[in-house]
Amino acid sequence: MRFLYLALPIFAALGASAKQNPTESGHTFPSSVIEFSGNFQQPQPPLLKTEFQTSFIQHKWNANLSHIQTGYIYFSPSQNLVRVDEAYKGDLATSIFDYTNTTADGLVDNTLTSFGKYPAQQPTVWRGYVQSNYPLFTEDILTAGDAVFGGLVRRTHVEGLVASWNIMYASIPVTVFVDGCGVMVGYDYFSPGLRTRVTTEFFNTVVGPVEV
Numbered sequence: 367m368r369f370l371y372l373a374l375p376i377f378a379a380l381g382a383s384a385k386q387n388p389t390e391s392g393h394t395f396p397s398s399v400i401e402f403s404g405n406f407q408q409p410q411p412p413l414l415k416t417e418f419q420t421s422f423i424q425h426k427w428n429a430n431l432s433h434i435q436t437g438y439i440y441f442s443p444s445q446n447l448v449r450v451d452e453a454y455k456g457d458l459a460t461s462i463f464d465y466t467n468t469t470a471d472g473l474v475d476n477t478l479t480s481f482g483k484y485p486a487q488q489p490t491v492w493r494g495y496v497q498s499n500y501p502l503f504t505e506d507i508l509t510a511g512d513a514v515f516g517g518l519v520r521r522t523h524v525e526g527l528v529a530s531w532n533i534m535y536a537s538i539p540v541t542v543f544v545d546g547c548g549v550m551v552g553y554d555y556f557s558p559g560l561r562t563r564v565t566t567e568f569f570n571t572v573v574g575p576v577e578v
């Protein structure tokens with residue numbers, strides 16, 4: 367029964383994909399932001415809509431691993447929390463990242479509840495400090511970070527063009543992808559210390575307050 371308690375929020379949330387994507391109207395950009403347009407001028411970084419929930423897929427890799435997972439994320443800056451319901455090779459897990467409790471070097475308090483492959487056993491609960499793959503970006507992360515416009519690009523799971531913005535998040539280079547309405551549709555980053563690449567894509571996003 368506990369297995370169903372964990373699994374149902376994941377698949378119920380994924381089922382929300384039938385809802386209309388509220389960011390669909392935010393994919394238009396002026397010609398002045400097209401790189402080889404004669405009237406190009408670097409735009410001002412936008413403020414982000416940072417309270418939202420979304421389906422996601424993430425791929426993390428380096429010389430020693432290749433890890434692809436999918437699921438549903440709840441971003442709540444108002445609560446300083448990120449919740450990630452995820453599936454990977456038949457395993458289910460829920461992670462809660464508490465950004466009110468971080469270390470001096472940027473590690474985040476993480477509570478991970480995980481199940482083995484079906485049939486489910488008792489859940490395993492682990493808590494510790496981790497380098498989160500799910501940053502809790504602030505509304506002004508691009509403006510405060512003097513983000514550099516990286517051009518208009520296409521992302522696999524989103525229709526139309528989106529803007530890419532390059533920033534330094536702590537000591538890590540991050541590219542944030544934003545539609546014309548200021549809604550994030552994903553981010554990529556490269557971790558120099560671990561020589562690790564991570565790409566994350568959002569889709570079926572619902573903007574607004576969330577309960578974590």
